[in-house]
Amino acid sequence: MKKRGLFAVALLLCASLFQAFAEPSPELVSAAKKEGKVVVYSITSRIANAAKAFEAKYGIKVEAYDLKDGELIEKVSREVGSNIAGADFVICQDSGRVYGQLIAPGYLVNYVPDSMKSLIPAQYQNPLVFQFINKVFIFNSEKTQKPVISNVWELTEPKWKGLMQFKDPKLEGVNANFLTMITSPEWSDRLAKAYEDLYGKKLVLSTPNAGYEWIKRWFQNGLILGNSDTSISENIGIKGQKAQTLGLFVYSKTRYEAAKNLALLPMTDVKPFSGFMYPAFLQMTKNAKNKNAAKLFIEYLLSPEGFAPWSKDVGSYSSNPNVKIDPTDHPVSFWAPKLVFEDPQYLFENRADVEEFVNTLEN
């Protein structure tokens, strides 16, 4: 036992030593400084603070633009497609579209900094994952601290009518991805089983499978579609509401709790899923003008220092295992069995059908 502990300490020491050496090469830094500027399109707004810190550290000007996921994909595909100078690198999400529309035609270029090659797990290296983000069922915790549901089928019961919120899947690709993924054979089986576990009888379908069935019943149970996860977090978390409300939104929005006087708690043990998790990718554009500055910024963002604006709070998980997670949060390995993940191939083939299905659902 003791030996094992010692081994672990040694390993940690090694890792931290390695970390100390994992600085960007001086050549890259000077080449980047020569370019003096870098442009990034990002789906996360906290890029603004990372940009400020990066500017302060290297004296390289950053233009950071925060875009919606679909908008980012459209802009990049047009700009790179007609060779217009735009972003040098992007932080993008929505795997089905990113693979199909940006990576397949070669608009995005994968770049993994040398210092990160041995650190970041191989399966996250191509395309390079910047972070994982999760959206989970979160409830208003003013009256109770205990989870308010244990099974997603409860949300199709009249008791929850008009009290649930979810961002409009037409406004954000990852939400449509989540709905698409639960129609997959794997998840629809688990949904069917969860139904039987809850009600003790077989689910009678009016749609192709249990995934579609749950979507239909959830949406038709007065689900309120919001414009943004921020306003949903306010709507759900605001104190003094008569009814118990809940939403499925970005876990990191619970960071607003103190400043905005909200009451929010996540649920981690809902059957068969407590929400979903998706990657945000870090990719250079094919026609990047400031290649070196982009590389330097990418390397910086993957470091614990560069990731600070995200790691300060829950709900953001760097692909670099050396980045510490908020002490009240859990690592990706904790979330993995509880959340729905994206499968780019399945999404690419089925997302359009699911979107169309969702579009025809009446309130």
Place this chain on the structure above:
Amino acid sequence: MKLANRAKYYFRKPHNVILVALAISLAFLTLLPLVSLIRDTFIVHPSEIMTVRGAKVNDVTLFHWKKVFLDGAKSFKLFYEPLWNTLEVSLFSSILAIILGGTFAWLVTRTNMRFKSFISVVFIFPYIMPSWTLAMAWLNFFRNSLIGGAPGLFTAITGVQTPNWFAYGLFPTSVVLGLHYSPFAYILIGGILRNMDANLEEAALILKSSRAKIIARINLPIIMPAILSTFLLVFSSTMSAFAVPVFLGTPVRFQVLTTQLYRTLNGLNPGYGYIMAVVMIVIGLSILAVNQWYLGKRKSFVTVTGKSSNFSLIRLKKFQIPVSALALLFVIAIAILPLVTFVIESFIMAPGNYSFSNLTTQFWVGPGREDIGGGEPGILLNKYLYMAFWNSLKLSGIVALVVGTIGGLAGYAIVRGRGTKLSSAVNNLAFFPYLLPSMAFGAIYLSMFAKPIGFIPSLYGTFFLLVLIGSVKYLPFASRAGINAMLQLSGEIEEAAVIMGIPWRKRITRILFPIQKSSFLSGYLLPFISCMRELALFVLLITPANRVLATLLLQYNEKGWNQYANGINLLIIIVVLLINLAINKITGASIDKGIGS
């Protein structure tokens, strides 16, 4: 040889040169894009390879047409329902605009109501302000918690919950758009009431007709053409409104064509969006056709515009005070109260809590905090705000210069060449962009200029493209102003100068322009103001580096960063109002001259 001589003679007249140049460039900028748009409804776009199974990019397909029109319940949700909602909104808001604008026009021109000058200035505000201003104010006031979250000011003050239909969807969208465009009706109808020949009324008075009868049998028929053209203008404007339905419709999944257009173009199915753009253009054209047909039929009526103005004002007697007070309260409610809510909303920290301790300057001058927004600093410290601000000013300034000048010249050429086919063709071409819904127009330019055409490189992402589309879109305002200015000028003035051998350039700059200075300047002012607050036209074409204030505002709103959005909105309004006021004071140009023609 003879032909060459004739051509030489033809082009010796400056207005012919202008007409030919305008005809060619407008055909290229407005008709050719239509062809490109129609082509886009038949091909597979990059983002559609997920939808159109087994197809490659740029394959020809009927997929989009089938899906939009012929796919049962799916088409209904995708297209027919939004179309129906669009028509409803346009109809209701047009009616409201006419009733409101007409009433105020009548009160101001024909009665002895008090506070006239104040009311007539402030009543125009909703049109000068961005259209979403009132939508945001509506939300600030009437947001309910049925939909979850913080209630608005109204509920906070009275404790009364607003019902969903009142807070979101068809009703508030129609009301807000109706209010926004009622200055249109006010200016158009007011203009006619003001210039109406008073003899008709006096004759009726002498014959002891009742007031009601005079209104019904004399006033109404005379202003009927104005009512109709207001209806048609407001109808086509509201049809292309985008921001208002976005703000007020989404919470209850209320979709109109423009919101569907925006989503499909940015989503998986741009092909659907291009078809919707075609539909909107077809509706716009039918409206123009109806308008033309009606004006053609009633031509004789419009001529009643004598200058006699010594008609008697109706005395409101004991109603004078209540009517004046009501009118005053109303304009304050629609034009000044919204501004107050923006101020308040931009200073509160926890949503829905309007107590004094909850006020903060964080969103104006605070440093970025991840636990509030996404780490963006307050508005006044935000470098992207200054970028967008500068872009907005630059864009509006350049567009105004280009449009005002070309519109003035167009007015000159159209009037001088009156009666020729070319002149009326140019007249129609210059008005045509008015009928293209802004969002659809943006979609066309997006599809057309995203790739090189002939010797023109791909313009997507350039500032020039924004200037180009703004100039074409607002040309109708300026060309109308120019035509009116020229129509009022007797041709003899210029002829005298021609006889004196004064060159054309000097005739324009030294004689014609100075005489009708304020009319021509209105042709610069209106495009400037419209451009400052334009969203739908630019939203598809903007790249992050040339963002303008309006798109920045939309972005903050979409993120749910209410305080930032309210603050930016306040900034836009203040700038637009100040500029309008300054130009008005210095030059005498005013926007009512631009629309009221």
